[in-house]
Amino acid sequence: MVNIVFNASRLLLMLVLLISSVGITRAQENTIPVKVFIGAMFEIGANSGDKAGEFQHWYERYWRNAQPIKVRGASGPVWCNQDGVCGAVLGMGKVRSSSSLQAILLSDRFDFSKAYFMLSGVAGAPPTKATIGSVIWADWLVDYDLGHRWAAEEGRPGAPTFMPRKGYEDIRVIKLNPQLVDWAMVLTKDTPLLDSAAAKSYRARYPQAIARGGPFVGVGTHFTGDCFFHGPGLSAQAQYMAKLYGVDDYTVTEMEGVALAYVIRQLYGIDRVMALRTVVNFDxxxxxxxxLEHLDPAPGKTAGGFAESVENEARVGERVVDYIVTHWNEWKNGIPARQS
Known part of the structure; x- marks a missing residue:
């Protein structure tokens, strides 16, 4: 009787293990190995066929025939093609975008162990550093919000009104992989960019040579803040923060980059993260x-070139995405050395 019970227990255990192994195998078969993940922050309407936001040009290039994959906790579905290029609209702002990305990264539908990440969106820029239609790769991501601020009249006349808060040193500044930034610039620096008569007319209002010039591909610090700061005073304060933190001068302002990079770094490291922004306005x-007039412009006084800017970003970014996928055997285990 004891042997019968023992053998029955063994058979039951073997059956459980068999069922479990079949379940694991099926789960592995349904897992999508991701080569490049593209994260945009918003789309204006549909993913195709109307006015494009940050996601539409990526969708039209890579996911026209893809089926949406819903992920619990994410702002929107994930789209993947047969080449291992996946992407999603993550939502605007640090909280929404980072929580959405974390849900995607923790989903068992995807294998991100060898993935490269491209954080993509629109941005503002100081007229001394970039112009409308430009596309800027990040070498540094900096959080604009982590610190102490006070009203100017409550401090020393002419002195900065910002002081860093201790305890955030590890999350307020993230340096991206210089080797990957170098690859991105080499692959994209000569990308033909679109321009528009409206953008040219708007630029002509500014005296700075860079502001008045045509769009270009460049590298610079991205400042991340949930606050849309405007005006030369706060721009000067942001440059003060950049110097305080020991990073390059800020080149663009945006709302998500440092938070998204932090989530990726916590789970997969920072070496394969790229951040790409296109300039749609001056700050x-x-x-x-x-x-206040700049913040709330009268009709006909707004910056032109939005449509061209979001197309420029996809033109630049796709060069890197396609190169990585095409040369996957060289890239899957790490960033290859670039031949000079």
Missing amino acids: QGSPGETT
């Missing part, structure tokens, strides 16, 4: 224009 007004 301060032109001479004779008050900050």
